[in-house]
Amino acid sequence: MCDGKDNNCNAVIDEVVKATYYYDKDRDGYGTSKSSSLCDADTDVECVDSFGGACYSATRGNDCNDADRNINPGASEVCDGKDNNCDGRIDYASSANDLDNSCGTDVLVATGNTRSVSVNYACQQIEQKEWRDVDYFCSEGSGCSNRVISTTWYSTGVTNNVNEGAICRGNFCSGSSTLNYNFRCNNGQCTGASSSCDTADYCSGSYRYFGGYCSKGACSFNSEYCQLGCNNGKCNQDPCAGVTCNNVCAAGQIGIGGTCSNGKCYYNWDYCQSGCADDTQCSSPPVNKCAGVTCQPYCNGNYKINTRCDSSNGGCVYSSSEYCQYGCESGQCKPKPQQSCSCRYQDQCLQNWQCTTIGGANYLCYGGRLYKGYQNQCR
Numbered sequence: 001m002c003d004g005k006d007n008n009c010n011a012v013i014d015e016v017v018k019a020t021y022y023y024d025k026d027r028d029g030y031g032t033s034k035s036s037s038l039c040d041a042d043t044d045v046e047c048v049d050s051f052g053g054a055c056y057s058a059t060r061g062n063d064c065n066d067a068d069r070n071i072n073p074g075a076s077e078v079c080d081g082k083d084n085n086c087d088g089r090i091d092y093a094s095s096a097n098d099l100d101n102s103c104g105t106d107v108l109v110a111t112g113n114t115r116s117v118s119v120n121y122a123c124q125q126i127e128q129k130e131w132r133d134v135d136y137f138c139s140e141g142s143g144c145s146n147r148v149i150s151t152t153w154y155s156t157g158v159t160n161n162v163n164e165g166a167i168c169r170g171n172f173c174s175g176s177s178t179l180n181y182n183f184r185c186n187n188g189q190c191t192g193a194s195s196s197c198d199t200a201d202y203c204s205g206s207y208r209y210f211g212g213y214c215s216k217g218a219c220s221f222n223s224e225y226c227q228l229g230c231n232n233g234k235c236n237q238d239p240c241a242g243v244t245c246n247n248v249c250a251a252g253q254i255g256i257g258g259t260c261s262n263g264k265c266y267y268n269w270d271y272c273q274s275g276c277a278d279d280t281q282c283s284s285p286p287v288n289k290c291a292g293v294t295c296q297p298y299c300n301g302n303y304k305i306n307t308r309c310d311s312s313n314g315g316c317v318y319s320s321s322e323y324c325q326y327g328c329e330s331g332q333c334k335p336k337p338q339q340s341c342s343c344r345y346q347d348q349c350l351q352n353w354q355c356t357t358i359g360g361a362n363y364l365c366y367g368g369r370l371y372k373g374y375q376n377q378c379r
């Protein structure tokens with residue numbers, strides 16, 4: 001036995017029952033290279049001051065950071081700039097990109113930058129906001145990093161009419177042979193006199209032909225390319241004009257950071273496990289009102305009444321009943337009462353004047369004793 005004595009007189013003390021224990025200050029089950037051969041885990045004042053218990057308590061070594069119980073050879077590597085599993089490498093995964101998920105998912109991030117873009121021959125400006133597609137990934141040896149994959153400008157739907165009454169310019173400069181009769185900005189559109197031609201403006205493909213004028217005895221038209229298509233002689237307006245993409249709650253998800261594209265709102269979605277409280281936050285998980293509640297059975301006459309906890313209010317309610325043949329007491333059915341005996345022999349229960357055979361002879365039971373030779377008194 002391990003008692004500090006040479007019990008088998010071979011001049012060696014406790015040679016078989018001792019084991020190697022490693023110094024484990026952070027109590028994570030892995031110790032440092034510092035070890036001791038002991039009968040059992042050893043207690044030290046230093047460990048009592050920190051975590052309590054045994055200092056030489058670990059049966060495994062190779063802990064590369066004995067001050068952090070989350071770092072040891074059995075831990076999983078995460079992307080945090082540390083060697084979590086003590087393999088000598090920081091933020092290393094055997095397969096490429098295995099640790100990227102711990103850094104976050106790719107998101108669209110608004111930079112806050114805005115710009116105004118001139119349209120309709122500089123008669124109108126549309127507002128755009130800058131968004132960046134940011135990729136989060138794990139850099140081996142240094143932790144989480146991110147990079148910008150792309151930058152996109154999205155229309156906010158806000159438009160301003162500018163240069164009212166001024167000569168149209170922009171894609172077609174003032175004085176160009178494409179524009180005639182001094183066309184000017186009017187309520188965000190480029191319009192002008194049509195001379196002696198009264199033919200209506202019209203579309204051909206994505207081009208708008210407008211402001212017919214007489215040239216060499218025939219009507220000619222000014223033209224412009226409509227970026228969003230042409231309809232009834234007018235360029236189609238930005239479908240996102242006037243569209244505001246407010247946060248929404250749909251199918252247990254909250255859509256935030258909405259942007260409009262082709263008249264439709266697109267969002268970054270966050271899943272809400274317990275549904276949405278409103279359009280800005282998820283609902284709190286439901287309270288378990290039965291936590292810690294124990295419902296006991298009770299008696300009603302000869303019936304045992306079983307109860308259960310009602311999750312809607314945390315109270316105990318009826319669940320089932322059971323008839324007790326021998327009565328009910330303290331919420332439990334009474335057992336079958338035991339029969340009283342005047343005499344007992346082995347497993348036999350005898351009443352007064354009953355006989356039994358023992359060793360080939362008849363015995364009579366009376367007054368708690370067995371009498372031999374009174375078989376004529378048996379009843």
